[in-house]
Amino acid sequence: MAFNPDELHKIKSYSRDQHVSVIYEYIVGNKSQEKVSALTGIEEWTVSSIIRAYNFNQNKTGSFRSGTDRGKYRGTERELVSKFVNLHYPGNVEARTTFADFIAKHKKQVAKPPAAPPRQTYVQRPVQQSPVQRSKPPVPKPAPAPRPVVYQPTASELYNKAIGLWNARNHNRDMVDGFRQAAELGHEDAPYYLAVYYRDRGHYGAENLQAAQGWFAKALDRGCRQAKLEYGDFYYELALNAKALKLYNTVVPSYEKAAKAGHSGAQNNLGVLYANGEGVTRNDQLAVYWFDLAAKNGNRFGMSNLAYRWMNGSGVQQNDVQALYWFEKAAGLGDEDAKKQCADIAFKLGRRLGKSTDEQDRKQAFDYCQKALLYGNQEALFYLAHSYANGLGVNQSYRQAAEYYEKAAQRGSAAAQNNLAVLYANGHGVTQDHGQALYWYEQAANNGSKVAMRNMGYCYKEGRGCPKNAYGAVHWFEKAAELGDEEARSQCAEGAYWIAEQFYKSRDVQEKGKAFEYFAKALKHGHDKSLLNLAVCCEYGHGVEQSYAKAIEYYQQALSKGIDKAYEWLADAYYQYGKEYDEEESYDEAIAMFEKAAEMDHEDAMIALAQCYFEGKGVNMDDHAAAEWYVKAAEVWSARTSAEEHYMEAAEKCFNHYEIERGLAWYERAADLGAGKAMVALGNYYFGEEDYNDDPEYETAIEWYLRALEQGDDDGEYHLYRCYIKLGEQAWENRNIEQAIAMYKEARKYGYGDSTKESLHRCYCHLARAAVDAEDYRLAAEHYEQAEEHDRLGEEEDAYIEKIGDHFYDSEDYYGAWNWYKKSGNLARQTGRAQNAIGLSYIRKNGKQPDFVQAFYWCKQAAEQGFSPAQYNVGGFYLNGDGVQRDFTNAVYWYEQAAKNRHKNSLHNLAFLYMSGMGVPQDLDQAEELLTAAYLQGFDNRTYRFTCKPLSPLRSLLARTASVKPSPLESMRTLYALKYPNEDGQRLLKFADFLVKERQCFELIYEIGLSYETGYSPLLGVRVESDMAKAFVYYKEAVDKAGDVRAIGKLGHCYRHGKGIGQSDERAIEAYKRGETLKDPESLNALGECYFTGQGVGQDYSKTFEYCSYAAEQGHAEAQYNVGFCYENGYGVERNERAALEWYVKSAEQGFALAEQQVAVCYELGIGVEPSPEKAREWLAKAGAKSSNASL
Structure with a gap:
């Protein structure tokens, strides 16, 4: 076995001494690998690797292990072995040197013995006689031995020895050399084994594959029977090894040779190459050709691949029947995927044929559905049940239908659940049971069946299987209607209207408010009469925010449908709407309606017409015409208001709009009719009241007040008194003291106490105030002292007195300041005021850096005296953390102390804390009560207007979450809007x-x-x-x-x-x-874009499509657009214009501008859809002026 270089790192992990021990014990000690492993403690696999690394073979074929040379190296010194290891340590040298050559070379260098004869594998040696040992005389040297005769083995002997090693699986160098020598000597089978040897090592490199082909060709040329028998297998295995190295110039010819020899695996794999375009030009027809051969030769992979071709129409015309045929063949051979495809295709064929009206087709459809179920398609249960229930392709059997419906229903089929419920409701194939019917209807409805939803509605409406329940009926009818069920829509409309009427009849405000919801449902589903009811709800704010605009829309729709009362109510709505929103277009229609009503002595219509002329709404402004209509309205027998009252109202409106001259004319009209109030109003104007007249005419005012007094006006004397006081003040301002005294005496005639004493008191106070305004506090103090000689100083002087006190404080006359502070009340209260003033002075005085610590100290002293403003200030210090550590609990305490005295700012801020839950448990009712109290104490009107709006969402939130507090975010927005509305x-x-x-x-x-x-x-x-x-x-x-x-x-x-x-x-x-x-969609989409542009990552369109798809499936609009772009242009996915359009539409429906524009382009150019200029314009209009920076 050759040494594998991959083992080098393992071998080098052992020390060289360990290497020496292994080699020494193996060669010198002549021990087996097992014994060497036991002696050295090194695992046997590593021992084997070390031996092979030094060019020793673990098959024990070296001469030192072959018998004749056994023990040849026994006695060799360990140092010599160590020298060998150090010289040939793995990786040190490339050439391999045997230990025998190393020893021989060593001996030449040391002892220089005569050269040994060359080592041969097969040598016949003569038997040598041992020399006789003699002591005397010396033995002469023996004659040199004759040269041995070298035996040359035959091809058969070489082959037989090599085949022995082959069969023993000792595929070493000796075996390869044996086969090679035998082949070179002409042996016919040796080339075949060399070919197989190199083929099986083809994964080591292309040279082995080339050698395998060469030797196999020689084997065929020599007529090797084994080569001929295994021709297909050889080239199939050769192709597999070549494909692992992607050597397609070898893969394709090898597969072709094996395929032509009838090898089904090669035929299938060659088809795969043509299908994928690997190593060859893609050719779907050739792929089908080779898949067909493989399939017909019994290859299940070929069968499955051929079936996919028939199913997808690749290389052949699409044919589900053929696809099913070959999938079944493959499934019969154990292909699990083929079984699944059989189930799907059979079901598909069954559904397709089931739509036919031909009875033969229906029978086939039934058979296909049975086959689909046999292969595991549970959807077929429903179609089998449907066939039995309706006798489609099979004899009708409700019992069988019920069995199949129940199986399908238990697996979640909504249609099966509904149909099973119908069988229970009618008693077909099962015992009639409305309870079971209701159960299965509900299961189907929850799974999205609109028919089941409608049936649920009927059950609740008619009380089948459950008590009658109008709300439940409407609920289910509405759900079905939303899915397009027209019958349910009609039922929903009737039911919703009935419920709405019951709610509207209630005296409970909340229940009356629910009527709008059900009237709206009734209208949504076609109940036109609901239009009038919805209009009334909008007009009066029942269950919806009050809106005349919405009411008018509903009234107009009702009028167009001829609904009774719509005409009259529409006119009134226009009047109200025009009055509130001042819309001329509404008044144009309202005038026409009011004129018709006025002809029938409708007072409100006449008043409305007068107001139209008065305000110029729909007509030219004409006060004369307005006055005539007011008179007509007042002359109606049921009139509620006189003409002079209308005139007064018109005058007030003019003054409110600063149309002074016009307003005076209306007041004079009323005065001419004897209206005393109009006379008073004219007097007030000339008096200069309410800032309408910057240049008062007190003499003219006195004339009108005298006329009012003659008409019996109760306030005439008071008004005259005011005029004379003003004249007195004018005289005073003009330094005409005598005239002032005279006017005060005239004022005294109208009964307002001791005029001299009071007027002088007022005069001095007036002078004192003027002095304070002029910052002449010493003079002001003198005037107040003079005023005190006539009457005590009233509370209205407190603010001015406090400024005088501040002046003494600024002059460091704290005792004087205290004396002035206490003039406005009892000592304790004014001591608190003084301390509070001292405290505030540390914040406000002379533009210096505020000293909140001193301010807090003095204000707290004042607060402890019970002084409400100081208590309010201390609460603010604690709330904001000014001069003291922030403490919401203490802030609440001091605000509560001030609130006990109805301090308006404290009431407001305490409400703020109750709403936020800071320093006190959150309590919206208490907050609203405090805000109301603050408003009643004169707090800014804006705050009270905000009490309902901010508290409403907080109340709603609390109602939804029961005891759970609203989120800090919602509380923050609400409270901040209340505290800082602008x-x-x-x-x-x-x-x-x-x-x-x-x-x-x-x-x-x-x-x-x-x-x-x-x-x-x-x-x-x-x-x-x-x-x-x-x-x-x-x-x-x-x-x-x-x-x-x-x-x-x-x-x-x-x-x-x-x-x-x-x-x-x-x-x-x-x-x-x-x-x-x-799984953040924003990040997923961004990753997809990065892979598209190659920003920060390697450009990879497939990953672009993958990431954008993940984000798009989560509803990310930009990602949906990007997926459409990939489909349209074929980036990372096969180009599919229809799929591109689908994704563009999904993105556009979320308002993504680029997607809207792209959908328009698709409809214009016919990308993925038939061209439609109308739809293109429609989508382009939706895009409008939008823009987006997002695109691939």
Whole structure:
């Protein structure tokens, strides 16, 4: 056995001393390999390898093991063996030297003995006589021995010895030399064995295959019987070895020779080469030819391959019958795949013939289905059952049908489950049992059978197998209708309308709201009367957000279908809609409707027409015409409002829109009709009330107030008093003190207390306020002291008094500040105010750096005095962590203390904490109550408007998740919208970052990164300035901290395109691979694109198709487009335009712009579909102005 170089590393793992021990014991000690292994402790396989490495043969054919030379090297020194090993250590020299040659050379160098005769394999040696030992006289030297006669063996002897080694499986050099010498001497069989020897070693190199062919040709030339018998097998095996080395110039001719000799394996393999184009030009016809020969020669692989050709129509015209024939042949020989194909094709043939109306075809269909079932196709159960139930190709038998249906049903066939239920319902082939029927209907329905869904609906409607249940009936009818069942659609419409009516009759608001859902279902499935009901729901907000626009749409549809009351209600809806949204187009139709109603003395219509003329909606603005319609409306016998009241309302609208002159005219019309309120309104205008008149005319105002007083207006005296006070103030402002006193005396006539005392008090207070506004606090203090001589200072002066106190504080007169603070209330409260003012001064004073620690100290002192604003401030310090460690619990405590005194800001912030669950258990009811209280205390109107909207989603979330708190993200968006309704997205992101760091809301990290990447986050609902560097940081944190799969693909994109970080293909691929293990579609698609372009990986279109397919199957729109692109252009997959179009459509249905454009191109050019310019334009219109950067 030759030495295998692959063993070299194993042999060299042992030391040279161990090598010496092995060689010494084997050659010098003349021991077997087993004994050498036992002595040296080296495994026998390694002993054998070492011996062969030094050119010794383990078959013991060397002369030192052949008998005559046994023990020849006994006595050789170990050092000499060591020298041999060191010289010929494996890998040191290429040429092999025998130990005998080494010893001979050594002896020549040392003792230089006479040369030994050459070693021959077959030598006849004469018997030599031992010399007689004599002591005396000296023995003369013997004469030299005669030269031996060399015997030359015959070809047969050489062959016989070689064949002995062959049969003993000692395929060594002696055997090969023996066969070669015999062949050279003309032996006819020796070349055959040499050919087989080299053929079996063909995997070592092409030279062995060439030698095998040469020797086999000689064997054939010499008439070798064995070569002729094994001609096919020889070339078949030769081809297999050549194919392993991809030597197709040897493979193809060898297979052809074997195939032509009738070798079925070669015929099949040659067919495979032609089918795949390996080593030959692809030729489907030749492939079929050789598969056919192999199959007819009994080769099961040839049978199976031929069957696939018939099945796919490759090289032959497609024929399932022929395919089934050959698959059955292969299956009979144990081919498991062929059995599966038999099952599928037989079932396919059965289904195809089963559609025929010819009875013979139906019989064949039944036979094929039986055959399919025999081979394991369980789908055939249903078609066998269907055949028995309907007598198709077999005698009708409900019992047999029931048996097959039940078997198919138990295997999950929805159609079988439904049909089995029908048999139970009708008692065909089984005992009638509605309960069993309902059970199987439900199984089928759950498996997607629309017929079963409809039947379930009837069961619930009619109470078959279950109690009657209108909701259940509608549920199942609707599911069937959604799958296209028209009968179920009609039933669903009727049932849904009936349920909706029951809900709408309820007085419970929530139940009434459910009516919309069922009216909508009824309309969806064809119940036109529901249009009117849906319109009413939209108009009044029952079960849906109130919307006149939606109501008008429904009313219009109802009117077009002639539904009663639609005309009148549509007119009213237009009126309401126009009034709210000011849409001229709606008013045009509304006017026409209102005019018809006005002809029948409809008061509201007349008022509406007056308002149209008043506002110029649908007509030219005409106050005269509006006034006429108002008068007509007031003259109706059932009128609810007088003309002057309409005039007053019109005047107020004008003033609200700052149409002052027009408004005055409407007030004068009302005044002319004797409306005292109109006179007061005119007086108020000239008085300068509500900022409508920047230049008050108090004398004119007095005239209108006097007229109102004559009409019995209760507030006339008060209004006159105000005018005289204003005139007095004007006199005061003009430094005309006497005139001021005179006006105050006139004011006194109208009964408002001691006018002198009060007016002077007010006058001084006014002067004091002016002084405060002028920052002359000393003068202000004097005026307030003068005012106190006439009356105590009222609460309305507190703000000004506090500023005076602040002035004394700024002047470091803390005692003076305390005296002024306490003027507005009791000592304890004002002490708190003073302390609070001191505390706030550390934040606000002189633009210096705020000192929150001192501010917190003084405000807390004030808070402990019970001063509500200070308690509010302390709560804020704890909430924001200003001057003290952030503590939500303490924030809640101090807000609650201030809230007890109805402090509006504290009520609001406490509501914020109750909504967020920070420092207190989350309680939305308490939050809403607090917000309402804040509003009632005068908190900004905007906040109260937000109470319903933000709380509604939180309430809905709590209702869905029972006791589970809403996610931090939902809470964050809701609470932040409430607290900062007009803030920008940057502040919201900071708040999100706070939730991540403080409350471990790691799910927000990805959303923050997305916001910075795109400039907008749909989930957070904010817009910010794009910043890819920040986006990268947050994406990386989302992966590292939260393990967010969504961020892995984004991180890869950053590395791949160098966005926010240095470009790195290696890191991008690393990220995408990580996403691949988590089946992230974004990462899978990106990997596919990288393999397409060769970015970071070797270009490989097959992997492009593989990765994009994985992502596309998960619904990734861009990946679906890429798969379509691969199919269209044949990248990594066989070109298939129809499949390309299917994937383009899937992507386009998700709104992917490139896919929409490509679908349009396919329909325009007829790629994968018949050309259709209409559909092309339709898809192009959908694409619109969209754009996408994604494509392969």
